[in-house]
Amino acid sequence: MSGQIANITPDDTRRLERVLDDVGADGMTRRVLLRRAAVTTALACAAAPGVALARATSTSLTEIVDTAVTAEALAVTYLTGLVRAASAAGVGRFVEVLRAANAAEYDHYRALERLGAKPVTTRFWVPDAFFEPGEPFKVLETAETLFVDAYLIAATAFAAAGKADLARYAGEIGAVEAQHLALARLAQDKLPDDRAFQAYAISDIGGIVAALQRAGIGFGKRGQGRGRFHEFSPPPAAALTAITGRVPM
Amino acid sequence: MSDDSLAWRSGEDIQLLDNALADTPLAEGTRAAMLRRASATLLAAGGAGALIAACGSASSGPSSSVIASATLASRTTSPARGTEIKRIIDTAVTAEALAVTYLSAVIRASSGTPVERFAEVLRAANAAEYDHYRALLGLGAKPIATRFWVPRAFFGSGLAGVFPTLQVAETLFVNAYLIAITAFAQAGRSDLVRYASEIAGVEAQHLALARYAGGMLPNDIGFAGYSIGSIDGIVAALERAGVGFGARGSAPGGFVRFAPPSRDVLVAVNHTTPR
Numbered sequence: 001m002s003g004q005i006a007n008i009t010p011d012d013t014r015r016l017e018r019v020l021d022d023v024g025a026d027g028m029t030r031r032v033l034l035r036r037a038a039v040t041t042a043l044a045c046a047a048a049p050g051v052a053l054a055r056a057t058s059t060s061l062t063e064i065v066d067t068a069v070t071a072e073a074l075a076v077t078y079l080t081g082l083v084r085a086a087s088a089a090g091v092g093r094f095v096e097v098l099r100a101a102n103a104a105e106y107d108h109y110r111a112l113e114r115l116g117a118k119p120v121t122t123r124f125w126v127p128d129a130f131f132e133p134g135e136p137f138k139v140l141e142t143a144e145t146l147f148v149d150a151y152l153i154a155a156t157a158f159a160a161a162g163k164a165d166l167a168r169y170a171g172e173i174g175a176v177e178a179q180h181l182a183l184a185r186l187a188q189d190k191l192p193d194d195r196a197f198q199a200y201a202i203s204d205i206g207g208i209v210a211a212l213q214r215a216g217i218g219f220g221k222r223g224q225g226r227g228r229f230h231e232f233s234p235p236p237a238a239a240l241t242a243i244t245g246r247v248p249m
Numbered sequence: 250m251s252d253d254s255l256a257w258r259s260g261e262d263i264q265l266l267d268n269a270l271a272d273t274p275l276a277e278g279t280r281a282a283m284l285r286r287a288s289a290t291l292l293a294a295g296g297a298g299a300l301i302a303a304c305g306s307a308s309s310g311p312s313s314s315v316i317a318s319a320t321l322a323s324r325t326t327s328p329a330r331g332t333e334i335k336r337i338i339d340t341a342v343t344a345e346a347l348a349v350t351y352l353s354a355v356i357r358a359s360s361g362t363p364v365e366r367f368a369e370v371l372r373a374a375n376a377a378e379y380d381h382y383r384a385l386l387g388l389g390a391k392p393i394a395t396r397f398w399v400p401r402a403f404f405g406s407g408l409a410g411v412f413p414t415l416q417v418a419e420t421l422f423v424n425a426y427l428i429a430i431t432a433f434a435q436a437g438r439s440d441l442v443r444y445a446s447e448i449a450g451v452e453a454q455h456l457a458l459a460r461y462a463g464g465m466l467p468n469d470i471g472f473a474g475y476s477i478g479s480i481d482g483i484v485a486a487l488e489r490a491g492v493g494f495g496a497r498g499s500a501p502g503g504f505v506r507f508a509p510p511s512r513d514v515l516v517a518v519n520h521t522t523p524r
Contacts, residue, residue, distance in 0.1 A: 096466060097466070097467065097468055100466055100468045100469060101468055103471065104468065104471040104472075107471035107472070108472075111472075148450055151446070152443050152446050152447060155430065155434075155439075155442050155443055155446045156439045156442060157439075158434065158442075159430075159433065159434035159437070159438065159439035159442035159443075160439040162435075162437065164430075164431050164432075164434035164435045165431070167430050167431070167433075167434035167442050167446075168427055168430050168431045168434070168475065169472075170446070171426070171442075171445070171446045171473070172427060172472040172475060173472060173473075174446055174449070174450050175423055175446075175449045175450045175452070175453035175473035176453065176468070176470060176471065176472060176473055177450070178450030178451065178453050178454050179453050179454055179456070179457040179467065179468045179470075180468060181454070182454035182457055182458060183461075183467055183468060186461070191369060191370070191373055191516070192370060192454065192458055193370055193373045193374055193377065193451070193454050193458060193518070194373060194518055194519055195377065195451060195519045195520040196376065196377040196380035196381065196451060196518050196519075196520055196521045196522075197377075197380070197381075197384075197444075197447040197448060197451060197520045197521070197522065197523045197524070198446070198447040198448075198450035198451060198520070199519075199520050199524075200443060200447065200523075200524040201524075241466070243466075243468075243469050243470055243471050244469055244471070245470035245471050245472045245473070245474055246471040246472070247471070247472065248472050248475075249472065249474075249475040249476070
């Protein structure tokens with residue numbers, strides 16, 4: 001239970017206040033409860049993004065959207081690199097699919113920015129092996145599985161906060177990430193639609209970050225294994241293709 | 250409905266209070282008295298079902314969560330919202346029954362046609378749709394019909410109509426689950442929102458694969474489509490495409506009846522239940 005109160009958001013505090021009004025808690029009880037909630041909320045809100053990324057248990061909405069926009073920046077950075085090196089990386093057959101995926105990820109990035117999300121970092125350590133023939137679609141399968149899970153976390157959190165539009169936006173993005181996952185499997189000659197429900201194996205956003213770090217990614221710092229830093233920038237036209245449905249509805 | 254219009258929006262408010270109480274040292278008896286008062290308030294606002302839902306949510310096991318969700322689906326704090334949610338899950342389970350019925354027929358007819366190359370993908374899609382059907386039944390959904398009028402054009406010569414049909418159908422199914430996400434979120438049911446999101450992602454995968462099988466760019470969207478904002482709009486779109494739900498449809502075709510799919514039209518898939 002104490003773990004759950006640590007996840008309380010400002011919206012939760014307001015709801016708690018209304019609940020206490022309705023329950024008729026005496027003054028002392030009410031003050032104790034609200035003070036405790038307020039302190040927890042303040043801690044969650046004050047956490048610097050870098051610190052928030054490292055915290056495995058926090059699920060504040062700000063942390064979720066900041067992590068999501070960071071992941072989208074990472075995706076654009078990696079996909080742009082893959083498209084540019086398509087022949088060397090052995091992904092030429094699917095380059096148009098990769099351009100479309102890149103366009104979608106960049107649209108997600110921009111939509112999240114408009115919602116107030118701020119990337120935790122735009123400088124990523126990417127292992128060199130991620131660009132070697134035979135590796136890119138394995139990498140994408142792992143990454144897209146985590147991204148789908150991240151948007152399931154987001155939809156759950158937005159719904160719990162009473163933000164139905166944001167929950168739907170997360171559903172719209174998560175569905176597109178699921179498409180990318182199926183296509184990454186297809187490109188490896190695996191059964192692409194191998195699941196009945198998208199996997200919700202990780203239930204907190206810090207867990208998603210930790211999983212990416214275990215795969216070798218570094219967020220603003222060196223990651224595991226041989227690699228180098230890549231800086232996010234808006235993708236050039238050559239790394240994109242025209243897609244539809246470019247904003248959430 | 251705004252957050253301020255009801256003191257108690259859902260069982261999650263009781264969970265919130267319960268969490269706060271558990272984390273805060275209080276005089277003996279205070280916690281029990283407050284939760285009793287909260288439960289009584291919720292009961293008055295939403296009926297016994299909402300209270301059962303609140304208790305199920307607090308116990309937090311997956312099966313109790315499903316039971317709680319099913320209960321709340323029929324009795325929420327707002328009768329109109331409960332009706333809407335019931336309508337959504339009944340329509341969804343009907344659409345899943347339609348999908349299983351159609352895919353089973355396509356797979357059986359695919360031998361020797363260009364569709365045969367994708368038979369394994371279709372078997373996996375069929376298994377997923379049937380798992381959705383069963384999960385929705387478990388949530389208390391009831392099919393509006395299990396007898397469907399399916400236009401002949403959905404099959405076509407050499408099954409040429411299959412992938413164009415699936416593109417239309419899966420686009421509508423994704424849209425339907427986005428409607429569900431929105432309605433469940435408005436009702437404060439974050440667990441149902443996630444289940445709907447888990448299904449929507451799978452339907453979106455089927456859409457991409459139908460496009461790929463049809464020789465089109467499979468991932469042509471940045472955001473999954475939400476062009477229809479009501480579940481009745483989804484039904485109307487399927488009817489305009491020629492489908493009949495327990496009645497003749499608008500295009501030449503025939504009736505087919507839903508039945509649990511046989512093994513030969515399925516393949517093993519993962520993640521067969523929502524989390």
